[in-house]
Amino acid sequence: MSDISGEAAGARAANPARRRRVPRPERERQIVDVAVQVFAKRGYHGASVDEIAELAGISKPMVYLYLDSKEGLFLACLRREADRLVGAFEGAATASGATPELRLHAGLLAFFSFVAEHRDSWVVLHRQASELSETIATAVAQARRAVMAQVAGLVWAGIEDSGPDSQLSDEDADFVAHALVGAADSLTDWMTRHPDQSPEGVTLRLMNMVWAGMGRVLKGEVWVPGADG
Structure with a gap:
């Protein structure tokens, strides 16, 4: 489990219903916020889309739906x-x-x-x-x-x-x-x-x-x- 944003991950887990109602632009911003931290800490090759998805409070397939690929996510950052x-x-x-x-x-x-x-x-x-x-x-x-x-x-x-x-x-x-x-x-x-x-x-x-x-x-x-x- 990553130590980057444990408190934020716990808060998201406490209210999954609200998480599903977040508008797409806001959700993409949240994903990129987390991804910048993970890429900076782990490096591009060491960063895991699984970790980014978990910290952003969504599934890995949803990350790919929003940003296409790991490279697409890095480009967005x-x-x-x-x-x-x-x-x-x-x-x-x-x-x-x-x-x-x-x-x-x-x-x-x-x-x-x-x-x-x-x-x-x-x-x-x-x-x-x-x-x-x-x-x-x-x-x-x-x-x-x-x-x-x-x-x-x-x-x-x-x-x-x-x-x-x-x-x-x-x-x-x-x-x-x-x-x-x-x-x-x-x-x-x-x-x-x-x-x-x-x-x-x-x-x-x-x-x-x-x-x-x-x-x-x-x-x-x-x-x-x-x-x-």
Whole structure:
């Protein structure tokens, strides 16, 4: 018997009649809630649809009826958690002030806060999905492109705000966006090893490393090997 949600399983068992009346969208949400926990704890291959069904309070055939297969269930988890992450980034970046750097700061803070607050979700999105089937890897890539487009747009807005003398191009904006997203991915593992570090602190350090550095380049300062010698 799993130790993931024993109390919830007991509550469901106490009232089977109510369980049968749950609307399908709500039931699917409950299944995905449980599945995210199980996939995060057991891994994709170690997770059991039997365990997920038991914790969700329905039969195994009902899980397949709702979500088709184990891969379909994992994809439902992946897409929902990716939508939540992208939505958190977009919502914060859209609602937080006029300047591109403030919007980017807010988006990155929302990203790191999501990872800190929804560790199971991040395990599913970041550590497991890319190692599975082509269908799942494609869903991960789509989610990553959505975040990348947001970041690149904010970087390009910052370049435009620097004035007509800027020497940076669309390719430079894309380069910085990839560097930022790649750094953010890697820093989530760093945060796990440094639990005393807050999302706010990590966001500020990343902004100082990347955005401040880009600001120097926009002012014409470019590092070249051997230039100081």
